[in-house]
Amino acid sequence: MHIIAFTRSTPDTAANVTVDDSGKVVWDGANIVNPWDEYALEEAIAQAKATGSDATVITIGEEAHEEALKHSLAMGMKNAIRVYEDSLDSTDSLTWATLGAAAVEKADDAKLVICGKESIDVQTDQHIYQLARKLGWVMLSNVSKILELSDDSIKVERTTDQGVQQVTAQLPAVISVLKGINEPRYPSFIGIRKASKATIPVWASSDLGVELPQAVTEVISYENLPERDMTTEIIEGGSVEEKATKLVDKLLEEKVL
Template sequence: MHVVVVTKSTPDTAAKVTVDGSGNVTWKEAMVINPWDEYSVTEAVLLKEAHNIKTTVLTVGEEAHNEAVKQGLAIGCDQGIRVWDSTLANADSLQYSRAVAAAVQKLGDVDLVIFGKEQADTGTDQHVYQVGRKLGWNVIGSVFKIQEIDFAGKTIKVVRLVEQGKQVVAGKLPAVISVVKDINEPKYPSFMGIRKASKAEIPVWDGAALGVDFGLPGVKVSAYQNPPERAGKVQMIDGDSADEKARKLVEKLFEDKVL
């Protein structure tokens, strides 16, 4: 019985991200675990505690992504793996998914792969479905609750958040799921967990180790640009009373053709 949770490091959502004169994306703050993955990692650890299963935290990327793996280990995952190959530089979601699927297949005994709802840095989630396609497994997105899971019987029943409310879905294991933030309260690393994770060795698997050619990206970003600057001004509306101020405001809005 084995659950793999896939994570990555991203810029802090509070970071000020800018594009420099050479077109490079820069920020000063440290990388953090993808915020959506706090919930997926926690869910993997909760499943471990409830069912006495093995958990692996997996990432694809350069050494900076070790931080996300270490947080998963500090919270309670059993082992961490990083996939990296020079051909994955500037990878698109299809290459990324090929790497994740190959790593899951190399592990060999995986029942469930868990993702966070999306990647905060790209705002995308197609990789979840691409991994499921590569593995040939069922995919269930936007999971709000794992209602039942039977690792021996190879079945899973979940509650999904949908636009109209909630939906109960049952399927067979192995499967790929993505979880929403409502699924749990994130666990945070203990001091002992952080110490243990800091000493952990994280194996790195490349294309040769996985026996796969990641190929070339089919989608390439041609350029990044800062959003255009907005020139704004503030005009104070004076008046002896609230009614007078309101009247002047309405007149100004009509004058500027806002109303």
């Protein structure tokens, strides 16, 4: 079969992200693979190896996202594809899911899509569930372990708000995976060299045989977080007991107990 993973480039988790005077989002660090996607990529590589499957990574968006594809190739994904065209807004999840589904359908024998739990830039997971709906595939979210994977079915352990469950579904399926499902590998030096030379095909909606959907959401602005309007009060006292009493006084005044 063919296993597909999706990824995006996002700011390094330690970066300071702000909105500049022109309203643009800027950050002071490098771009990395969306941190949740590392687990998806590792799982795709490991499962492809275990089942003798092909492994392809796809991104939907502008050229900056190629960095994430190159990292994925360096980790060990076999093929990479970027879906893009002018006027495509990859922050609109319906657009993302429609193009993503068309790209998956174009891949031969694709039966399993693996995504990270969410994308930190758009800060949502909705596009993953929408991809499953557009494909008409089963959705298994928040997978913490793949227990069995065969050519026609998958058994997983997944975490819900109510607890943990074991679920079996027929393939094809879309799964999203949690941190902790594996330990993502670091790309090897040879892998990085090979990936840096790779030419990545760019597919437009016409290559996928679909019409670019009309975006139904529009980001009208980004803004910096409101400053926390406060000063820090250090609780002083001669003993921990005295400090505890003073802190409880404060918390009772704040009406948060």
